[in-house]
Amino acid sequence: MKTIKLLFVSIFIVNTSVLIAQDENEKYDAELAKQYEADEYGMKMYTLVLLTSGENEDDSEKRNVAFAAHMQNINALSEEGKLVLAGPFGKNDKDFRGIFILNTTDVAEAKSLLEADLAIQQKYLKAEYIPYYGSAALISHLEVHGKIWKTQP
Template identity: 40%
Template structure:
């Protein structure tokens, strides 16, 4: 029994030393130039508009027009991303009609609505948009640059 108690005490001591070393570690290096370029506040955060794309009232039937509409949808996203307005986009699983998301680099929902209004899936009623304010890491502004370095196609 004394061996188990001693072992437990040694483990607690080792854990305490590890925690102390971790607490004494220097904080991450702050890069004010990078923070400023990303629009970060003192917490490294910034405001965005988060958009949920949901199934709309006018599903376009399969065929050339639908293909053209979705090509326009992807081209529109690429344009907005190149302009540093669209921070992130992606499909969802379709549960409850939720089909995709956009995250825009603006705190203004009206500005995000203007950008979404340029998308052919919205124009054609294939999808409708739901808007929410989001406060998140300014590092999201780097997602598209990193993505372009890791994609093969």
């Protein structure tokens, strides 16, 4: 009976140590994690900005100017490392227009980064700011993207 108990305890210990070992990432790179400001899960906080149609439905040249400035603002924020991801949505019945993921945990800072955006300022777009927890490596896609676009929007 003691042998059977000892066998079960041994099996339990071996299985437990195997499960614990599986939680550790063999490819973990501490320097890279530090560079991307990753927590122990490889994640970090950002601010997600959900853009919807604003109240201003004016379809004049002012709108074209505002959206041209909007694109300039996107490019400037990207170059500064403040914009991690941006893009428009396809047609949808929710009136969603696009998203930004900003490299800041502070919603007030996110708002200040977009306060000069004419499309938001002139109410062609409305911005909702939401704290977002995602992969700390999101920012790394900018380097790759910079090598694959042929024509800048």
